Amino acid sequence: MSEQQQQQQQRKESSLRTHINGVSLDDQRFRGIDPVLRDRVHDELMYTGTKSSWEHIVGLDQVKQHLKEIITLPILIPSLKSPSDPKCVLLFGPPGTGRNMIVQALANDIKATIFNISRKTLESGDWGCNGSTLIRAVFEVASCYSPVIVHVDDLEMIMSSGLNNEEMRRNKTELMVQLDSLKDRNEQQDDWMLVIGTTNRPQDVCSSSLKRFVQKLYVPLPESEDRYKLFQRLLPEDHELDENDAEELVKITEGYSCTELDSLCVEALMLPTPNTGVTMEHFKQALIRVRPCVNAAQLKSYEALDQQYNNYF
Structure with missing residues (x-):
């Protein structure tokens, strides 16, 4: 037509x-x-x-x-x-x-x-x-x-x-x-x-x-508690991360957005071999490929603008 x-x-x-x-x-x-x-x-x-x-x-x-x-x-x-x-x-x-x-x-x-x-x-x-x-x-x-x-x-x-x-x-x-x-x-x-x-x-x-x-x-980046909840939601039940791994993962992903955390999990889940769950080592490899797009200086700029506009908290 x-x-x-x-x-x-x-x-x-x-x-x-x-x-x-x-x-x-x-x-x-x-x-x-x-x-x-x-x-x-x-x-x-x-x-x-x-x-x-x-x-x-x-x-x-x-x-x-x-x-x-x-x-x-x-x-x-x-x-x-x-x-x-x-x-x-x-x-x-x-x-x-x-x-x-x-x-x-x-x-x-x-x-x-x-x-x-x-x-x-x-x-x-x-x-x-x-x-x-x-x-x-x-x-x-x-x-x-x-x-x-x-x-x-x-x-x-x-x-x-x-x-x-x-x-x-x-x-x-x-x-x-x-x-x-x-x-x-x-x-x-x-x-x-x-x-x-x-x-x-x-x-x-x-x-x-x-x-x-x-x-x-x-609308800020997720805090540590929120990153923990996001990983709980994004990871399959058969993952092989213990509580110490989870705490380390939350710590080293400071500065990541929700979208970037989702991409990180997708990348990590692609690495395990058949019949094995995702491990902390897989996440360390994925962290090399998936990096946050916002740096500390940019975050401070957002926070300053929040104060300038009207901080309602």
Whole structure:
């Protein structure tokens, strides 16, 4: 099927849809949005996979508790809602610490729908429109759902202070417009939208954008207790590590992210010969190949930013 035939087919299918989650397609929010784009945003950028839960996330108890207090409780107990409730939340920290899982767990907690935006999506070139038009379409389609979370991944790539071309600047401006409209959206009856930005380079997000994210939460690397729990979860029952090995492994993996610990276990589990379980020696070999991507100086930088933004602990 040619590209032109595909577009014709998409337009035919779009003409058959009359509502999105009960909202008529004649609603004024869809004016000026191409029907094919509208339907592709709904079908391709709405997260439909299995959402993580808080129980899936090892550690990060303070982050989880804070999100429950400022987001979950006001949603579940309407009398706790306030005009000052956060409309934009920033999750920042080293790569691989579980920020995307936090977004999913929060959505799962409040029964929210998730729509995802990233620079990769905006610059893919196969949407038939510019990035700013796509951003507007995402927010308008997302507004058909409540509660709903718009997740902006790699925020520093969209809202940087050093954008070097007009297209990227238009994307940034449109996203700011949408963030500024959240107050009006959430004042409408039964409407509730939250934007969560995630980044491992918060220092690259421009100051005017950061001001819109009133809540800025640091998602740190796992502590020793959490690394121990992660190894318990990741290792098979037939491993051959004793308690001393486990304590040594926890100690020497300080500075590793959750993702890196998972990769380390995968690497170690590939080394044993048949009929033998994984040993400490296998992990020592795996540690040579799997190294942490964040150094001590970078961690201090994250901690300093946490203090600068607002240390809620």
